[in-house]
Amino acid sequence: MEYSDKVMDHFMNPRNVGEITDASASGMVGNAKCGDIMKVDLKIENGIIVDAKFKTFGCGSAIATSSMATEMIKGKTLDEALELTNKAVAEALDGLPPIKMHCSLLAEQAVKAALKQYYDKNGLMNESNKHLFDMLEDDAHDHGEDQH
Amino acid sequence: MEYSDKVMDHFMNPRNVGEITDASASGMVGNAKCGDIMKVDLKIENGIIVDAKFKTFGCGSAIATSSMATEMIKGKTLDEALELTNKAVAEALDGLPPIKMHCSLLAEQAVKAALKQYYDKNGLMNESNKHLFDMLEDDAHDHGEDQH
Amino acid sequence: MSTVKRVYLDHAATTPVRPEVLDVMLPILKDQFGNPSSFYHRGQVAKKILEEARETVANCLNAHASEIYFTSCGTESDNWAIKGVAKALEKKGKHIITSKIEHHAVLHACEALAGQGYEITYLDVDGDGLVDPEAVRAAIRPDTILVTIMMANNEIGTIQPIEKIGQICRENKIIFHTDAVQAAGAIPIDLSQLPVDLLSISGHKFYAPKGVGALYIRKGVRIATFMDGGAQERNRRGGTENVPYIVGFAKAFELAMAEMAESTTALQALRDDLIEKVLKAVPYTRLNGHRTLRLPNNANFSFEFIEGESILIMLDYMGFECSSGSACTSGSLDPSHVLLAIGLPHEKAHGSLRVTFGKSSEAEDIDRMVDALVKIVARLREISPLWEAFLKENK
Amino acid sequence: MSTVKRVYLDHAATTPVRPEVLDVMLPILKDQFGNPSSFYHRGQVAKKILEEARETVANCLNAHASEIYFTSCGTESDNWAIKGVAKALEKKGKHIITSKIEHHAVLHACEALAGQGYEITYLDVDGDGLVDPEAVRAAIRPDTILVTIMMANNEIGTIQPIEKIGQICRENKIIFHTDAVQAAGAIPIDLSQLPVDLLSISGHKFYAPKGVGALYIRKGVRIATFMDGGAQERNRRGGTENVPYIVGFAKAFELAMAEMAESTTALQALRDDLIEKVLKAVPYTRLNGHRTLRLPNNANFSFEFIEGESILIMLDYMGFECSSGSACTSGSLDPSHVLLAIGLPHEKAHGSLRVTFGKSSEAEDIDRMVDALVKIVARLREISPLWEAFLKENK
C-alpha cells in the first residue's frame, strides 16, 4: 500500500486520540467484520465544536482519516461540520489508495453519527436538515463487491 | 535429435548408395506421406548377396539405417539376410532415438521386400519360409499414434 | 522510508534468489539460449540441461524424472492438477474434496470448476488448522474424482496428515493432489513412500526465482493438459521452456534438501524463540496454527483489539517486513479465509501477523522485533475503541 | 560437433537475451526480490517496477497499461484468450473460427474446446498462406463467439490481413484474437487503430528470456480467467509475478520498437538476398509463404525430392542452425500442418527448411549458406530414389 506522507503522519502521530468523558455527543460506526470501527466524542458549546476525540480499530487509513476528520471539525459550527465529506478528508490527506476510499467514508459517518445524536438529544432535527444524515441509514460499510 | 557417432558417420558417409543396373531383385517401401522411402537393389549369386545398393528419401536415421542394413547383408546367405531385424540394425548403429526406431523398421522391410521379389521370381517361396515376409503385409509405416 | 536496518521476515511470500542459484542461471541466460525443442546442437545442449534439472528435481522428491513437469508457477501447477483431473475424469464424476484453508490457487480453481457443474466439498479444519482424515473418508462419494489438500498452510504453517489422507484416497481409488508449495524445500517429501498422485511446487519459496514451478504427476495418473500447445514436456505442457529458471529451480531445491536438517534446526529455534517471547510480552495474543505440526519458519499471531494492517505499517516503518494473511490478498479488504476457518471471530482474524523466517534471519532480530511489537500493540490498543470497551467491562 | 563457425539462423524459434535486457534484469534478480503483492516498502518497490514495465509494453502497442496482462509465455496467452472467451461466452454460443495454419498453442487450445462441445471452423489458406477475410465473414454464424487468426505465421512468415479480418469481426460484434507472437517486435502493431480485441505476445521472440509473455485484453472484452489464483494482475491472472523477466520483456520490446525501422531494412536485405540466391542456385526449389507480405526475417524453402531433417543435420554439421517446420514439432514425425495447408504435397512438405535471421546475422553468412545448401541438396538428391525416378522420367 503506498500511503502519502500526510497519511503516514496522521497514522503515526494521530491527533485527538482519546475519550471526552463529559462529551456532548458520541457516534460509533463500522463493525469488526469489516475490520474497522470508529468512535467519535464531541464537546459542543454554543453551536461550536470545541473538542473532538476518537478511537479507531482499523487499518492505517482508517486511523489517519479519523485523525484528520476530527482535526477538520474542531472549531467549526455544527452546520459547517455537517458539510464534512469523505472526499474532503481524503483530499486533506493528499489522497488515499482507491481500495482504501471506503475508510474515509467511515470518518464522515462517525462524525455524522455523533452530530445526529446531538441533534436528536437537543431537538434540532427537522424536515430541512434530516436529509443531511441520510448516509447513516444504509451501512456504508457494506462493501458490496463480489467476494471470491 | 541426439544421434550416435555411428549414426552420424553412416549418415554423412553412407555406404552402398546407388543402383545396381542388373540387380537380381529390388525392393521399395515407405511412402512420401510418412516422409521416408527406401529402395534396395540386391545382386545375388549362388544364394549369396554379393552386392547391395540403396537410395533413400528420408531423415538422418532413415539414411543411416539404409547404409547399415545394406552393409550387414552383404556377403550373407539369403537365410542369414532374412534374419536381419530392425533391432539388430539399430544396435549396430549404437542405438537410435526412440522416436526414430520406426526408421530401422523401414530398412528391414526394404531388404525383405527385395528378397521377397527374389524368392517369388525364383520360385523359392514356400509354406515354411512364407512367414518370414509377414511384416510386409501390414504397412509398418502406419505410425498408429494419435496425431494431434 | 526511514533508514533503519531492514529485516525481511516474509519468506513465505517469497525469497530472494540465492547466489548459488544465480550462478547456475547466469551462463544460461547469457549463452545457452537454445530452444530445447530445436534439432541442432545448441538446442540439444539446452535439452540436456533441461533433462538434468528434471533428474535433480526428481531426486529431491524421490520420484522418477518422467513424473516431473515444469510449469510457470505454483498457481499453474495447482490449476493444472485440479482442472486437468476434473477434465480427464468428468465421465467418472464431478465431485471434488478440498479444505477451507487452501491457497487461492486451489480454491479459485475449484470455484471455476463449480461454475462448470462440478460440486466441491470444502472440509472444515480444527482450531489448529488440521484436516481430519476421517472427514475426508466421510466426504468421499461414488462420484468423487479428486481430493486436494495442501501439505502445509501458507498463513498459519500447519502441516497436514498427508500420508493418512493419501492412504484413504488410495483405498478408495481416488486421485490425491497436494499443494506442497510451502512444504517443498522446508520439510522432507518422499514420493516413493507418500501416497500422493499429484504435487505442486513453486521455486520462489526456496530461493529460486519467481515464475517457475513443477507438477509431479505419478505414473499412470489420468490428467488432461492445461497449457495446450507444442510438444514440450512430453506433450503435456506447451510453451518454450524457461531453461535458466528451471536450472535455478533444480539447484535451489537440491540445496534446500542438502541443508534441510541444519536449516530446520536454525529456523525452528528462531520461530520458537519469537513465539515464546511474543506470547509472554504481549497480553491477549494468540498463536495461530498448530504448535508443533507447523512449518519450521512460520509464526502467526492474532493480537486482540487491533487491526493487522496498522501493525504492518508500523513494523515496516521500524524496519520489519512481515505480512498479514497471505501476500496476494493483502490488498484486499477481506479477513483471511484461513483464520476464519480455524474459528477466529472477525476482529481477531483482522488482527493477525505472519512472521516467516529465512536464511537472512538472525537471532538478534528477535528481541528487537518483540520490543517493536510490544510498543506497536500498546500504541494501537490505546487508539482502539475495542480495547477501551474491554477495559471498561473488566474493571 | 565440428569446430566450424556457428551461425544461428533460427530466430523464429527463439532469440538470445540481449545484453541491454540482461542489464535491467540482473539488479532485480539480485536485489529487488520483493513480492509486488506485499504490503511493505520492498513489495511496493517491486510493484512500481512491475507497473512501469506494464506502461512500457502498453506504449509499444499504443494501448492502455490497464489492458496489458503479463503471462508466462505465448502459449499461455493463447490458451487464456481462447479458453477464456469460450468460457465467458458459452451461453452466447460455442462456435469458434480459426485457420489451418495457426500455431499449436492455438490449434490445440481449440481442440481441447472441441472436446468440450465447442465447434471449430478451420479456415483454409491460399497457396501463400493467406486467410481470405471474406472467408471469415462467410464462416460467421449466430453462435460464433470468437475469431482467432494469427498476425504472422511462425513457419512461412506470411502476414495476415488482420485489419480487414478485425473489421469484419467488429461489424459482426464478434471478439477477435490474434496470436502476434511472431509479429510483435518485428512489425508495427498499433492497437489504437487495429480492430483487435485480444493479442498474444511472447518475449523470447525479441531478445527477452523464454518464459514471459503478455495478453492484451481490450477494455470491455468479456473473458474468464485461465490461471485462477491470487489477486495478481488485477484479479485476472494468479501467480506471483516474475518481475525480472517482465522488466526484461518490457525493455526488449521497447528496444525492438525503437530499432524497428533499421532492423527491418537489415533483415529484409538478408532475407531477400538469401531467397534470390537459393532459388537461383538450387533447382526444383520453391519459396513457401507470400513473397512480400512476410516477416522481414523469414525465408522458408521446399527442396524437392529430399527430406528436411537430413538437410538440417548436414547444415548443423556445417555450422548452420536452422529449422524445418516449427521447433516444437521438430521431434515429431508429422509433416508441417502449415505446409500441407498451403497445398504442398507430402514429399515437399517434408522437405522444408526455415531460415530466420536476427541481430547476429551477417551478410557474409549468406553466400556460405547458399554454398552449403547447394552441396547438401545435391548430395541428398544423389541418395534419393525420388530424384532418381524423376531423372528417369524426364530423360
Ligand SMILES: Cc1ncc(COP(=O)(O)O)c(C=O)c1O
Ligand atoms: C506464432 C506462435 N504462437 C505461439 C508461440 C508460443 O510461444 P511460447 O513458446 O512463448 O509459449 C510461438 C512460439 O513458440 C509462436 O511462434
Ligand SMILES: Cc1ncc(COP(=O)(O)O)c(C=O)c1O
Ligand atoms: C500454498 C501455496 N500455494 C500456491 C501458491 C502459488 O504459488 P505461485 O505464486 O508460484 O503461483 C503459493 C504462494 O504464493 C502458496 O503459498
